[in-house]
Amino acid sequence: MKVSVIVNGAPVAADVEDRTLLVHFLRDHLGLTGTHWGCDTSNCGTCVVWMDGEPVKSCTVLAAMAGGRDVRTVEGLEQNGVLDPVQQGFTECHGLQCGFCTPGMMMTARALLDREPNPSEGEIREAISGQICRCTGYATIVRSIQWAAAREAAAAVEDDVADAELTGASATAGSVSGEAS
Amino acid sequence: MTAAEDRKAQVFEDNDHKPVGHGRMLRKEDPRFLRGKGHYVDDVQLPGMLHLAILRSPVAHARIVNIDTTAAEAHPKVKAVVTGAALAEQGLAWMPTLSNDVQAVLATDKVRFQGQEVAFVVAEDRYAARDALELIDVEYDILDPVIDARHALDPSAPVIRDDLEGKTNNHCFDWETGDKAATDAVFAAAPVVVVQDMVYPRVHPAPMETCGAVADYERIDGKLTLWSTTQAPHAHRTLYAIVAGLPEHKIRVISPDIGGGFGGKVPIYPGYVCAIVASIVTGKPVKWMEDRSENLISTGFARDYVMRGEIAATTEGKILAIRTDVLADHGAFNAAATPVKYPAGFFGVFTGSYDIEAAFCKVTAVYTNKAPGGVAYACSIRITEAVYLVERLVNCLADELEMDPTELRIKNFIQPEQFPYTTKTGWVYDSGNYEPTMREAMRIAEYDELRVSRPRGARAAS
Amino acid sequence: MGIGVAFFTEAVGAGPRKDMDILGLGMADGAELRVHPTGKAVVRLSCQTQGQGHETTFAQLVAEEIGIPPADIEVVHGDTDNTPFGLGTFGSRSTPVSGGAAVMVARKVRDKARIIASGMLEVSVADLEWQKGSFHVKGDPTKSVTIQDIAMRAHGGGDLPEGLEGGLEAQVCYNPANLTYPNGAYICVVDIDPGTAKVTVRRFIAVDDCGTRINPMIIEGQVHGGLTDGVGMALMEMIAFDEDGNCLGASLMDYLIPTALEVPDWETGFTVTPSPHHPIGAKGVGESATVGSPPAIVNAVVDALKPFGVRHADMPLTPSRVWDAMQGRPTPSF
Numbered sequence: 001m002k003v004s005v006i007v008n009g010a011p012v013a014a015d016v017e018d019r020t021l022l023v024h025f026l027r028d029h030l031g032l033t034g035t036h037w038g039c040d041t042s043n044c045g046t047c048v049v050w051m052d053g054e055p056v057k058s059c060t061v062l063a064a065m066a067g068g069r070d071v072r073t074v075e076g077l078e079q080n081g082v083l084d085p086v087q088q089g090f091t092e093c094h095g096l097q098c099g100f101c102t103p104g105m106m107m108t109a110r111a112l113l114d115r116e117p118n119p120s121e122g123e124i125r126e127a128i129s130g131q132i133c134r135c136t137g138y139a140t141i142v143r144s145i146q147w148a149a150a151r152e153a154a155a156a157v158e159d160d161v162a163d164a165e166l167t168g169a170s171a172t173a174g175s176v177s178g179e180a181s
Numbered sequence: 182m183t184a185a186e187d188r189k190a191q192v193f194e195d196n197d198h199k200p201v202g203h204g205r206m207l208r209k210e211d212p213r214f215l216r217g218k219g220h221y222v223d224d225v226q227l228p229g230m231l232h233l234a235i236l237r238s239p240v241a242h243a244r245i246v247n248i249d250t251t252a253a254e255a256h257p258k259v260k261a262v263v264t265g266a267a268l269a270e271q272g273l274a275w276m277p278t279l280s281n282d283v284q285a286v287l288a289t290d291k292v293r294f295q296g297q298e299v300a301f302v303v304a305e306d307r308y309a310a311r312d313a314l315e316l317i318d319v320e321y322d323i324l325d326p327v328i329d330a331r332h333a334l335d336p337s338a339p340v341i342r343d344d345l346e347g348k349t350n351n352h353c354f355d356w357e358t359g360d361k362a363a364t365d366a367v368f369a370a371a372p373v374v375v376v377q378d379m380v381y382p383r384v385h386p387a388p389m390e391t392c393g394a395v396a397d398y399e400r401i402d403g404k405l406t407l408w409s410t411t412q413a414p415h416a417h418r419t420l421y422a423i424v425a426g427l428p429e430h431k432i433r434v435i436s437p438d439i440g441g442g443f444g445g446k447v448p449i450y451p452g453y454v455c456a457i458v459a460s461i462v463t464g465k466p467v468k469w470m471e472d473r474s475e476n477l478i479s480t481g482f483a484r485d486y487v488m489r490g491e492i493a494a495t496t497e498g499k500i501l502a503i504r505t506d507v508l509a510d511h512g513a514f515n516a517a518a519t520p521v522k523y524p525a526g527f528f529g530v531f532t533g534s535y536d537i538e539a540a541f542c543k544v545t546a547v548y549t550n551k552a553p554g555g556v557a558y559a560c561s562i563r564i565t566e567a568v569y570l571v572e573r574l575v576n577c578l579a580d581e582l583e584m585d586p587t588e589l590r591i592k593n594f595i596q597p598e599q600f601p602y603t604t605k606t607g608w609v610y611d612s613g614n615y616e617p618t619m620r621e622a623m624r625i626a627e628y629d630e631l632r633v634s635r636p637r638g639a640r641a642a643s
Numbered sequence: 644m645g646i647g648v649a650f651f652t653e654a655v656g657a658g659p660r661k662d663m664d665i666l667g668l669g670m671a672d673g674a675e676l677r678v679h680p681t682g683k684a685v686v687r688l689s690c691q692t693q694g695q696g697h698e699t700t701f702a703q704l705v706a707e708e709i710g711i712p713p714a715d716i717e718v719v720h721g722d723t724d725n726t727p728f729g730l731g732t733f734g735s736r737s738t739p740v741s742g743g744a745a746v747m748v749a750r751k752v753r754d755k756a757r758i759i760a761s762g763m764l765e766v767s768v769a770d771l772e773w774q775k776g777s778f779h780v781k782g783d784p785t786k787s788v789t790i791q792d793i794a795m796r797a798h799g800g801g802d803l804p805e806g807l808e809g810g811l812e813a814q815v816c817y818n819p820a821n822l823t824y825p826n827g828a829y830i831c832v833v834d835i836d837p838g839t840a841k842v843t844v845r846r847f848i849a850v851d852d853c854g855t856r857i858n859p860m861i862i863e864g865q866v867h868g869g870l871t872d873g874v875g876m877a878l879m880e881m882i883a884f885d886e887d888g889n890c891l892g893a894s895l896m897d898y899l900i901p902t903a904l905e906v907p908d909w910e911t912g913f914t915v916t917p918s919p920h921h922p923i924g925a926k927g928v929g930e931s932a933t934v935g936s937p938p939a940i941v942n943a944v945v946d947a948l949k950p951f952g953v954r955h956a957d958m959p960l961t962p963s964r965v966w967d968a969m970q971g972r973p974t975p976s977f
Contacts, residue, residue: 017308024307033224034217036440038389039473043895046389074217083215091211094860097868098694099214100221100389100440125903132895134389134441135694137867138903199714201775202707205860209713210698241888279666295890326888380957381937383882384875385892387900388693413731414691416668418723436721442693447733478893482882518733520663520670527654534652534826550888559872559933562734564653572649572938576945577954586648586942594650601821601919608654610824611918611926613852618914619650622828622850625912631832635644635946 008076025063045131048104074103095144097135227466234310238292241550243321252316258309265289282515293513296478326550330510333547359541367502371493383485386558390440393470396460444557481554485510509546516553526563529606533571645947649939655927656739673727674744677812680798682791689729690741708749710776735927744817746922751813823926840966853928873936
C-alpha cells in the first residue's frame, strides 16, 4: 500500500507492505537509521520518535498509521546544523555511552521540555521511565536534561532582556519625537 | 550547598577545560551518536543485501526426527534454506567454543536447549525471512530435559551431550583451587564457623543493541568482509579462519559502533557462522540481526552458580579461612569465555580483600538443557560470583558476631605494606590501600548518622 | 530500613601470555602510533569500544605522553585489516592492557622524537628536557622544538641524526606482567515497604579505587552503569525456566531491567592507589560496580529483614520473594 508521511518536515511517499512497522519504514525505506530497534515487546524505547508532536514507540506503530501525519526523528532535532540544547546537554553531561538508547531518550526529553520547561528530577525520571539504558545508570541522562532546561531558561532570559532593551529604545525615540512635535 | 547541589554545580560549569592528557574531557565520539549518525551493524546497507532468519527449537530437549523445508524453499522471496544436515556435509555443523568444547551451529541429531538454532532461511527482506521460518516443518521426538542443575548428576538424569564420545552423564568439569588439607584443619579448630548457601541466579547482559552480522563474501577475490557485533574482532577472525578454513588474510572483521557489549558480544554465535555460510552460498551480502527474544533465550547468559560458602573466624572477628563448594550450570555447551587454565574464570579471588590463613574451593560444572554461556554481564570472568560469595559470608559473620560490618572488614583487610600480596589461592594483588577507601565511603554516606537510625544487630525475638 | 556494606577487590586485564590464553590466543594487545608531518597523529588499537569512550580516553593517554592535544589524535579501532592483533574489550581489560600498549607506543615515539630533537637543537640527547609537547635544552628554555616541529623534520628533507630512519611512528605488543586489582567500598541504604514488600534503594555510595584516573567523567559513567546492573540483579533480573525447560525470561516483559525510576541518584567518590606495574599506574574499572553492588544491596535487604529473623534471601529480591522471606519462607531460586 502507498504511505504518505511528512518526515522531519519533508513529505515522503512509498509503497510498503501493510504490516510494515514505522521503525522499519524509517530505517530501511528512508535510510533514517538514527531511530533504533531494540526489543519486540515495546519495552526498550530505542525506537521513540514523534508523531504529531507526541513521543511514540515506532515499533508499535504501523507505517500506515503514520499516513498523513507529521513524524519527527532524531535527525530532525538539529536545526541548520546547530544542535538542539537537548543534544548539547547530553554531551556536556555524559548522558550517552554506546549511544543506542540516546535518540529515543533525546526525543522524549525534547517533548518533555517543550511541555514543561522546568521539570523536577522526579518528573524527568518519570518521563524516561518507559525507556531503558544499559550503560549510563540514568543519573547523567537526568543531568543532561536539566542542563538543557537551564540553558533554555538562560536563553529565554537573554531574549527577554534584549526585547526589553528594544522596547526601551523605541520608547525613548517615541518620546523624543513626541517632544519634538 | 548540599552535596547534591555541589555535584550539580560541578556539572554545570562550562567545560572549556581541554586537557592535553588526563582529565575531564567531553567525548570526541558524541557528535555522530547525538545526530543519529551512529553506524551500528543493522545500519549497514549493501547493494543486493539479503536477510537471514533462524528457526529455533521450541523445546528444551528432543531428537530431530525430520525437517521438511520444501514449503519454505518454494516461497517466492526465499533464496536459500539450510539445515544442520547441509552444514554437516561441509563440516560446519559444529564449531569449537571458547572453552574447548563444541557447540552446534545448526542442530543435527538433537536440540539441547529451547531456542537452539535448527535451520536458517535467506530471503529478500527481513519480513519474508520470518514468514518462511513458519513454513519449515520440524518433527521432534521430545526427551525429558535436565533443568535443575542440582539434579543434573542424578543417575537417572538424561544424558544431554551424547554427541561427545563416551559421555554417560552431564558432568562438564571439576576444578579446585587452594589447599584443602590446610583449610579443613583451620575449620576444624576454628571457634566460629558460619555456613551459608547462596545462589547467583542466571542473568543476561541484554545490551540495548542485540547481536548480529552482515557477511559479504566476494567470490572473485575470495575475500570475506564481516561486520559484526563483536567485542573481539581479531580473535573472531582467527577462529573463523581455523573453523571455516578460509585463509586468515582474506577475512576482514569490522566492529562498527556497538550498542553495548557487557561480555555478551564476546562469543562467536551460530548466527554469525550462518550469515557467512549464507553469503558464500548466495554470492550476496547477507544480514542477520536477532530480535530481543533470541538475544535473551540463546546468547551468552551470565552467572548461574549455586554456592555453599563457609567462613571460619575467631570470636574477636579475625577471619581465618574461607571454603566453598560450587555447582556451576553451564547450559547445553560449555561456551564460557575463560582462559584455558581457568575454567571457572577468576573465581579464585573469592578470598576477597582479607588476609586469611587458608582457603579452598571446588567447582563442579554440569550441563543442562539451557543456552550456553556463563561468563558475561560484566563479571570480570566470574569475579562477580566470587565477590558476592565472600561479601555475603563476611556479612553473615558480622551478623553472627554482632559486629559492625565496616569494623569487621577493616579489622581483616590486607594491609598496604603487604602488597604485592599473594592470596591463598595464588593471586598476586598488585596494590591497595583499603582502609582509607572504606572510610571515604563511610564519610560520604555519613555512616555514623545512618547507624543511629538503623542500629546494629536488631535481631528478631525468637 | 537496611544498610548494606560491601568491599571488593577484583582482578582485571591480563596475566602474562604463558599463564593466560583463550583457545591458544594470548591476552597481549598491540598498538601502533603514527605522527603525520603536520603534527597530527593516528593511534591504532586492538581493543574495541562498545560505549566506554575509547576514542576519547585513548587519545588522552597518548596526549599525556607526547603532548599532542587529544583533538589532534585520531583513534582507529574495530577493523582487523587496519589494527594490530589483540584480544578485544572485555573483562575490564582495555585500560590495563590496550591502555598499557598505547602508553608504551607513545613513549617509543617520544623517544624517537627526542633523538630527532637533539639533531635539530644540536645537543646530545642527555641535554634535553621534556615538557609536555616540546623538548628544550637544559638550562635554556628558549632553545626548544615542539613535537609538531619534530614531526615535520622527521618527514622533511633535512638531515636526521646518524642511523635514524625517517618518519615518526612506532608499534608495540604489550604483554602485561600481571593483572590489575581495582577495589572499592560500597554502602547501600534500602527501604522496604511493609505492605508491598517492595525494596527501594534510597541511597548508594560507591568509592572506587582504579589507580591513576584518565577521565573522571568516563569513570563515573562506568560506575553508574555498573551500579544499575547491581540493582537489576539484586532486585529484578533472572532468566528463569519452568520444569519443561521453557525459558521464562525471553522478553523484556519478563526479564525486568531497571529504568530511571528504580535507581537513585548515585553518590560516588574515589581514592587513588596506582598499580605498580602498569605504565601509568592505571587499573581497569568497567566492571567494578557490577561486581561490588549486588552484595551491598543484598546485605542491605537482609539487614532490613533482620527483625523478621531472616539471615539470607536469594536474588532477585522481588516483592514476592521479600514477602515470603518476611513470612519465614525464603523462596529458593529455582
